[in-house]
Amino acid sequence: MEASPIVSHLSGKSRFDDIYEQPDPRPYFRRLAPLQYEIPHHAQPVFRRSVEECRARSTGRRDVTVLDICCSYGINAALLNHDLTLADLYTHYTSPAATRLTAAELIHSDKEFYAAHRRDDAVAVVGLDVSAPAIKYAVAVGLLDDAYAENLERRPPSTALRRAASRVGLLTLTGGGSYITERTFGAVLACTQSPAQVAAFVLRGIPYDRIAAVLASHGLHTAVDHSRTYPQRLFTGPEEQRMALADVVRAGLDPSGREASGRYHAVLYESRPASEETAEAG
Incomplete structure (x- = not known):
């Protein structure tokens, strides 16, 4: 999910710093519900497919470990490893029952909630985010390992993070492309012990060439279909839309039917070991 902002690569993009500094995700869902934030919904089947690809590649070794970059409250992990939809999470966290609970009570309740919906094919998920409260919640309820x-x-990454990243087979990203660069990807991939795969949803106005170049230096080939876009959320107002349109046009893309219609749109960048891409092409 979107991380607590450092510096956004997009001019005029609204900031949501406060919702990432709470002890649980209720403010996050209350704030984003009116904006129809939906990119984790689109990422859910993609990430599950990516996990299966990594499993096929790692036959005979340990199961896949996922590193979710800009993980916030573990939303991607919730959708990847549980029989739940993003709509279910909106309903859960904005319900009157959830509103009445203290943060500690919600955490206790959510442990049981997620355990009851855990999939048999769940994988280990490591979270990376600048928000300590968000990841503390995600670990407490069992979303992040x-x-x-x-x-x-x-x-640079801590010793503990380097150790955790060494076993990662899949890196995922939804929304955080506004705030991170090739430095984060390069730091993580420098720790991995075997070829990792990357699935990243990035807003259309954000250049990805430097990240793709770093991924290539680690043996990964990146593919993207710019004609297939994924709605992220509504704009917060006319000024944010105006600036988003300018960013998209500057990137050489057409905003018609997408940003011009009132929403941010993302594209999916998928990076796989270049050796596999060459073999398939042959």
């Missing part, structure tokens, strides 16, 4: 509140844009 490990989590690290570190800013790899500013400093």
Whole structure:
């Protein structure tokens, strides 16, 4: 999900710092519901497919471990590993029953909630985000197996994060492309012990070429279909839309029917070991 902002690559993009600094995700869902934030819904089947691809590649080794970059409250992990939809999570966290609970009571309740919906094919998920409260909640309710509140844009990964990243087979991202660069990807991939795969949803106005170049230096080939876009959320107002339109046009893309209609749109970048891409092409 979108991380607590550091510096956005998009001019005029609204900031939501406060909703990532709460002890649980209720403010997150209350704030984003009117904006129809939906990119995790689109990512859910993609990430599950990516996990199966990684499983096929790692036959005979340990099961896949996922590193969710800009993980916030573990929303992607919730959708990946549980028989739940994003709509279910909106309903759950904005319900009158949830509203009446203290943060501690909600955490206790959510442990049981997620355990009851856990899929048999669930995988280990490591979280990376700058928000300590968000990842603390996600670990407490069992969404994340490990989590690290570190800013790899500013400093190298800790010893503990390097150890956790060494077993990662899949890196995922939804929304955080507004706030991180190739530095974060490079720092993580430098720790992995075997070829990792990347599935990243990035807003159309954000350039990805530097990230793709770093991924290539780690043996990954990146593919993207710019004609297939995924709605992220409504704009917060005319000024945000105006700036988003300018960013998309600057990127050489057509905003008609997408940003011009009132929503941010993302594209999916998928990076796989270049050796596999070459073999398939042959």
